[in-house]
Amino acid sequence: MASMAKVLGLIFANMHEQTLPELTKARAMASVPFGSKYRLVDFPLSGMVNSGITQVGIITKQNYYSLMNHLGMGSEWDLARKTGGLHILPPYGREGTGIYRGRLEALAGAAEFIRESNAEYVVMADSNVIANMDMRPIVDFHEKNGADITCVYGSVVYPVERATAQTILCVNEDKVVYDVLARPAISGEMNVALNVYVMRRAFLDGLIRESECRSLYSFETDILQHKLHDFKVMGYKYEKYFEIIDSMKTYYKATMDMKNRDISREVFSLDTPIYTKVRDVAPAKYGIDCSVKSSLVADGCIIDGYVENSVLFRGVKVGKGAVIKDSIVMQGAVIEEKATFINAIADKDVTITKNRTITGSADFPVYISKGGIV
């Protein structure tokens, strides 16, 4: 077993924001609220921590205030440490670099942090996958196979519109990646990359140096595609629950998945919990004549209405006679008396006023942006 103390975790906070423009308008992908009390970064970050990784860098690009606010010093993830711990890496203002264009340029911005760590391996992850991923067997796999790059993938059946948003891997019986398709217009069974990659630190360092002098910036195109046969690139199949969030529709679906008890027990396993920022609020309060069924409810909610098949974040208020169905209601939102909210997503601090009716469909949930009053 590889010693996880020798592994550096890197999380990209801003990748894939174009797939969720509404939710990432005022925040990084990593701080998109999810599942009643979490932010997307909690999933890769907790996975790394539960795997024994004790040094993690979060690579940011823009809109990272809410992310910094969420992560603080990292104490909730037990990463407020004397050595290692959590480091938020803002886009370096080094000469010649600015806001990065792709993963390689982002890594170049963090090169000093990567070089200064004593890690032997680097595990990289993005903030767009919901999973409770154990990184230990992946690092083991990488080590045992003597791979240069290990790509984690999942086996899925996707329609064209999902495949065209993803990187698809072709993996042979020896678990070697022999082809990489970027956003192909295909459908059916395929291996989708979960954007989790393992490399030796020295190898990654070499890639960063080479990319800088050759002006390469996309890890997927310039390395995985163009240099696939120069390196030993292996595929590790992740067999447990995951969902890639690549549209409002998949965000909605993944959220609703958390109400499935089997999925939720796996993703929110008590042995490898998903950690998140603590908010000191009282437990949820249910009033007279309220009814809540098949729903997830966070602390601080005050419920006097009807809630079905929905996910309520912290501090949501549901007025008397209000109806919430098949919806996601984020922190601090208020659904006033007799308002109706069906197949819809309310961002933080939204107010749906008395007697108003908002109805979307499961395929196209209505989205009300942060602080909106309807």
Place this chain on the structure above:
Amino acid sequence: MNHIKKECVAMLLAGGQGSRLYALTQDMAKPAVPYGGKYRIIDFPLSNCVNSGIDTVGVLTQYQPMVLNEYIGNGQPWGLDRAHGGVHVLPPYETASGKSWYSGTANAIYQNISFIDRYNPEYVAVLSGDHIYKMNYGKMLDFHKSHNADATIAVLEVPWEEASRFGVMSVDDDDVIYEFAEKPAEPKSNLISMGVYVFTWSKLRKYLIDNENDESATKDFGKNIIPAMLDNKEKMVAYHFDGYWKDVGTIDSLWEANMDVLDPKVPLDLLDDSWKIYSRNPVMPPHYAGPQSRIENSMIAEGCDINGMIDFSVLFAGVTVEEGAIVRDSIIMPNSVIKKGAVIEYAIVGEDCVIGEGAHVGERPELIEDKSQWGVAVIGHRVNVSDKAVAPPKAMISKDI
């Protein structure tokens, strides 16, 4: 180590057994008893300290301290992990002259004079660790200073018939205390001590030492220190508090205080952002109200998994209530499981219990003819109640049945 001077240090008395809570305090001190869906009693005085600007707190422990020690940890949940000051757990210790348990509330502070002296404070707040209330000790300290007092005692007006259960103060028009009686049969006033004191440290220090040298003394604040200061005409004033304050020393009062969080008329707002009650938060997902759940008039914490019926109840984190189970007018502490068809009424179920299928704990008072036989049923922590077993009203169960 260089200690920066603090204006006020708080000493929190948390060593009490809380013997009238029986099964609930068998393996934890009273301040560690769960309260209000996610708190432990000690969260209230600790949060009050932080919100009042007191950042140096000594917690005096003695009886069953493990749960409390672990809970307080480095004080981070209350923002008390400070470079200077912060929270310190102070258990009794052995010295060159021998070992000594804390033999009374005054003795407990006496044994920690050196802890207080390190911060060279002007004032010391002595707080009892077993009440539920939100109070700004900073305002009380201002009152103490503006009255040039040697001791300030927080007082609360109670109905006359209840006064004899507490320490009773008689005060003049300027709120100067001229008489104090500990649990008097015939109270002369209905102002009672809340167990919250502010002392000028130089004065208290002297009285603690004198009291320690007096072999006849019981080393107790109410019985010795306060009467001695009164006898010597030290300036002692009463600070009036009119908010919610509840002693949770008995099963009935603990049950009532929990039910109070469900009552919109009770002035204890746990959702008030300007005076947050901090606690060590369990790492759990949100709670899930299942397709069969019927929840009303209740407080439900994160991590719960509910498929039964819940009414007028407080459920702590990680409680499971299976299909067909009924929980009414009850308190279920963290991680307990209520199996299918079990009925819990007017009961307190401790932490990590399993109530078997079809079991019946407690009873509604209207179904009991002889009211003297009725009372809240209690299942102690980590107790298993087997399928179809019955725990009658007033039961105090501390072993599996």
